[in-house]
Amino acid sequence: MEPAHLDLRDWSWQPTVLLGLAALVAAYAIAWRRGLVRDDDDVSSWVGSPQLRPWFFGAGVLVGFIALQSPIDTGGDQYLFSLHMVQHLLLMMVAPPLCILGVAGMRAPVTGPPGPLRRAWRGLVNPWCATVIFSMVLLVWHIPALYDATLTTETIHIVEHLSFIAVGIIFWWPIVDPMRGADRQRWVGTFAKIAMLVGSGVPPTVVGLIFTVAPHPFYDFYARAPRLWGLTPVGDQQIAGVVMFGAGNLIYFAAVVMVFWRVFGDPARDEEEAQRGFG
Incomplete structure (x- = not known):
């Protein structure tokens, strides 16, 4: 098999991706300017200070840029x-939670009784629905023929x-629970x-x-692809497996630690979460 070469200068610079990221940043700037995200928002425990939120959002956009370009x-x-x-x-486990942390404490742009779109969104980000959707999408796309x-x-x-x-976004939304407002719905307990x-974490681990x-190798494309860095198709697949269950579980573990830290750092919240349990 012919050896391949990957240079650090091999950036994609796809216009559609760049425009999409620029639109995301513009939407965030508009939300901040219109007061949907404000300095006096309740962002307790997740980001510590409201001034840190743009940094989280910027980090999420940067991760997306690196992943796609x-x-x-x-x-x-x-x-x-x-790779x-x-x-x-x-794209699934780093950029979305960072961007959502960037709006933690945000006021709901629409108040009052929920319409069809808001009801659909609430159904999607129901914790159990979100978990199933997240896992199924991950598994389906790794079917060899589809991949x-x-x-x-x-x-x-x-x-x-x-x-x-x-x-x-759907999966991490109820975990971060970013919205604030009198009629907001608290999605899930600790x-x-x-x-x-x-x-x-179970499906990607398996x-x-x-x-x-x-x-x-399970994927014909990579079995036939030019070899990079001397990796065989099987060796490449083994590294991919370690990334999938190793790095993925480290992210889940970090999130679990943050959830516990959030509770233990606020006794009043600890009592509230204990009373609500799985509610």
Whole structure:
């Protein structure tokens, strides 16, 4: 197999991605200017100070930019399954929670009785629904025939990435619980948040372990791809498996620690969460 070369200068600079990220930053600036995100918001425990929120949001946008435009994107699309796995991890489990932390304490843009769209959103971010959707999207896209199709058909690849970002937002929304307001709905208690994080970690752990121990590659595209850094298809798949269950579970563990820290740092909240339990 012909060896490949990946240069640190191999950035994508795709106009649609750049415009999408610019639109996201513009929407955040408008929300801040219109007072939906304000300095006196209740952001207790998650970010400590309201002034830190733009930094979290900026970090989330930067992670998305790196995932979609850097050599990670080029290497994952052309050479290595493991780099593609890193990209998916960034899109589902790093960029979304950072961006949501960037609006923690935000006032709901619409108040009053919920309309159809708000009811649909509440259904999607119901903790158990969000966990199932997140896990199913992850599993479905890793079916070999579908995964290979994403690497040979650009439209399918775009849909895959958009779905990863969307389910990332849906999953992390009830965990961060960013909205504030008199009529807002508290999504879930502390123990249910932990159950979400633990439960969603099971599918990628199982699949990641399968990738790690399998004696043959599952994806024809990467089996035929030019070799990069001397990695064999099986070795590349093993690294992807470690990324999937290793790095993924580290993120879940960090989130569980933050949930506990949030409770133990506020005795009043601890009592409130204990009374609500899984409610």
